[in-house]
Amino acid sequence: MELSYTVIKSARKGYSVRITTDNKITVRAPLNATDRQIKKFLAEKSGWINKVVAFNANNKLDNADVRDMKSAYVNGKLVPVICGGKNYIGEDGVHIANIKSFKTAYVNGAGGEFIARFKQTERECNLHAKSVNFRSYKGRWGCCDGENNIVFNYKLMMLPPGLQRYVMVHELCHTVYHNHSSAFWALVKRFVPDYNVLRKQLKDYNFLAKMY
Numbered sequence: 001m002e003l004s005y006t007v008i009k010s011a012r013k014g015y016s017v018r019i020t021t022d023n024k025i026t027v028r029a030p031l032n033a034t035d036r037q038i039k040k041f042l043a044e045k046s047g048w049i050n051k052v053v054a055f056n057a058n059n060k061l062d063n064a065d066v067r068d069m070k071s072a073y074v075n076g077k078l079v080p081v082i083c084g085g086k087n088y089i090g091e092d093g094v095h096i097a098n099i100k101s102f103k104t105a106y107v108n109g110a111g112g113e114f115i116a117r118f119k120q121t122e123r124e125c126n127l128h129a130k131s132v133n134f135r136s137y138k139g140r141w142g143c144c145d146g147e148n149n150i151v152f153n154y155k156l157m158m159l160p161p162g163l164q165r166y167v168m169v170h171e172l173c174h175t176v177y178h179n180h181s182s183a184f185w186a187l188v189k190r191f192v193p194d195y196n197v198l199r200k201q202l203k204d205y206n207f208l209a210k211m212y
Helices: 035-044 047-063 102-125 154-158 162-175 181-190 195-203
Strands: 006-010 014-019 025-030 071-072 076-085 088-090 092-096 130-134 142-144 148-154
Touching: 014 047, 035 047, 071 088, 071 092, 071 154, 088 102, 092 102, 102 130, 102 154, 102 162, 142 162, 148 154, 148 162, 154 162, 162 181, 162 195, 181 195
Parallel strands: 006 025, 076 092, 130 148
Antiparallel strands: 014 025, 071 076, 088 092, 142 148
């Protein structure tokens, strides 16, 4: 299968390839790399590339209604999206006034429960944020600044509770270590022993962070 890709050359020694969830392939190569060398590198990585591309394609088909905004995830479960009226989450689905109202609907409909579980996680870990809030991020699930203010991507409320808790713990551990050092990951592991498994599962939902 012939794949299209973008090549970015820079002052580097080796090659790397990155595939986004919508199957945009980017190859990074040395400045003097030839087309033949780049194609040889891609041929060596073809097994992995084809596997990732196929997975992304299937994932896109599985979530077609989500991408078309006919359905949405709430705590890992698919529910209908109902347009018109107020912004909230009810037993019958996610209600939005318009296509830009998802954040309001989730914060109004699930934000209180999320914050309650976050406070419980703070107590369990004996780690505390200075403040907690929501915003819309395109490339991250949460952020902890230097003063220990934590901001979560509101789309985190779309994910299964186990993944939500992992992100909560991840950001709380940043109140101790503002980096991703070995000490940071050791602290994460203390509270989430299977964090490596959850990190991989989290990638399955990366497409949500780029939506809405």
